[in-house]
Amino acid sequence: MVKGIFVLEKLTSEKIQKLVDLGAGAIFVNYQHLNKDVAAKLRQEGIKVYIEVGIFVGEELWQEYPDARPVARNGRPMEKIDWYVGVCPNHPQVRKEKLALIKRIAKTGIADGVWLDFIRYPGHWEEVRNAKMPEYCFCQNCQRKFAHDVGGAVEGERWITWKCQQIADFVARAKEIIKTIDNSIQLGIFSVPWREEDYDGAIRKIIGQDFRQLAPFVDIFSPMVYQKMTGHNEAWIGKIVRYMDKVTRKPVLPIIQTENKPGKLSPAEFEDELIFAYQKPSQGSIVFFWEDLQKDQAKLQALRHFWQELS
Ligand SMILES: [Zn+2]
Numbered sequence: 001m002v003k004g005i006f007v008l009e010k011l012t013s014e015k016i017q018k019l020v021d022l023g024a025g026a027i028f029v030n031y032q033h034l035n036k037d038v039a040a041k042l043r044q045e046g047i048k049v050y051i052e053v054g055i056f057v058g059e060e061l062w063q064e065y066p067d068a069r070p071v072a073r074n075g076r077p078m079e080k081i082d083w084y085v086g087v088c089p090n091h092p093q094v095r096k097e098k099l100a101l102i103k104r105i106a107k108t109g110i111a112d113g114v115w116l117d118f119i120r121y122p123g124h125w126e127e128v129r130n131a132k133m134p135e136y137c138f139c140q141n142c143q144r145k146f147a148h149d150v151g152g153a154v155e156g157e158r159w160i161t162w163k164c165q166q167i168a169d170f171v172a173r174a175k176e177i178i179k180t181i182d183n184s185i186q187l188g189i190f191s192v193p194w195r196e197e198d199y200d201g202a203i204r205k206i207i208g209q210d211f212r213q214l215a216p217f218v219d220i221f222s223p224m225v226y227q228k229m230t231g232h233n234e235a236w237i238g239k240i241v242r243y244m245d246k247v248t249r250k251p252v253l254p255i256i257q258t259e260n261k262p263g264k265l266s267p268a269e270f271e272d273e274l275i276f277a278y279q280k281p282s283q284g285s286i287v288f289f290w291e292d293l294q295k296d297q298a299k300l301q302a303l304r305h306f307w308q309e310l311s
Contacts, residue, residue: 002026002253002284003307004050008291011038019290020045022300023307028052028115028255028286031105039110050113050188051105055098055170056087057118068094070122070136073154078122078136086122088137089166089208090145102174106181113186114178115222120167121208125192126229131200160201164210168217175217188220190255193230193240196247215248222286226257227273228265234272238279245281255286258293267298274306 003025007015010033019027019042026048039049059080062069068091070078078086087094105111122136138154146154150162171189178185191211194203204210211221221244225237237254244252256273259265277285287293293300 001278001282001310002286003310004028004253004255004284004286005293006052006255006286006289007033008289009033011042013041015290016041016045016047019047022304023311026050026112026286027290030054031101034110036108036110039108048112049110050115050186051111052115052117052190053098053102053105054117055119056089056094056122057085058087059085061085061087061091061094065091065093067091067139067141069139071139071142072134072136073138075138078134081124081127084124086118086124086136088139088141089121089170090137090139090142092141095170099170099173099177103177103181106178106185109182111185113188113220114174115188115190116171116174117190119171119189119209120192121163121206123192123202123206125194125207126226128199128202129231131202133199133202133206135206160205161210163208164204164213167208168210168213171214171217186219187217188222188253189214189218191221191223191244193223193225195240195243211244211247215250218248218250220251220253220283221248222253222255224288225254225277226288228263228269229257229259229261234269234276237273237276241277241279241282251283252281253283253286255288257288258296258299259289267296267302270299271302271306274303278306278310 005024006028028050031051042049068087070086070088150158175187178187192207223240223244225240227236241252241254254277256277
């Protein structure tokens with residue numbers, strides 16, 4: 001079982017020692033917070049290294065490419081939501097640059113896996129409680145490409161299928177690139193934790209993630225089962241894991257929240273999250289995130305104990 005933890009900030013020697021003491025078996029970290037020396041040290045300690053890459057996200061992309069800013073059906077450009085800045089998934093330059101980045105990461109030889117994040121159409125899904133949500137993207141790039149590929153009205157099943165295809169095509173390209181460099185590097189995705197029946201089919205219609213379509217290119221699916229943040233409960237984690245297993249027939253490695261968001265997430269509640277996250281057919285779990293755990297010794301203790309009991 002994977003004993004994974006997401007590290008949000010830069011890795012230091014001191015942090016690595018603490019991760020060893022905690023019993024972590026795998027760390028997930030952004031490529032910017034890792035270098036060869038740190039990766040080598042983690043390897044020495046028997047900790048696997050998985051690199052997270054944000055794809056269709058980031059304010060710097062809006063600045064560099066103003067036409068990468070998503071456009072709603074009514075023609076209005078997307079606004080920033082809290083920290084979240086979505087990017088049009090069909091911007092040619094963005095796609096090209098992100099694929100080049102994936103290639104560079106795979107070539108460093110320090111990654112056991114590459115996990116794609118924000119590999120989807122824009123949407124602040126954590127806040128969604130009903131099917132009323134804005135749909136993207138109706139920018140000129142998207143309209144032109146759809147007219148060329150399919151044609152017809154930008155709505156209905158043909159439009160939705162095409163949207164999902166754009167996301168799947170990117171993942172397929174990423175898989176191809178990684179495979180050519182080193183076939184042992186795993187490709188994972190952080191997926192939105194919605195089922196087909198949730199919010200009137202929004203997982204395909206709004207998010208553009210069609211799990212059946214993605215499955216051939218993805219080695220491991222990591223649904224972001226942040227139960228408290230999304231207004232669910234601990235048992236829901238298990239439901240989503242089983243659903244993803246059934247639909248994709250691929251390994252599932254859920255990522256769970258530690259943060260008091262919204263309101264207190266008690267150590268007992270966190271332990272329940274771990275219990276449901278590690279239930280079969282799960283491959284283990286990724287705890288999100290390390291820096292937050294440092295604020296609550298009781299939760300840290302609960303995780304150390306839980307992991308000890310596993311082995
Ligand atoms: Zn667009």
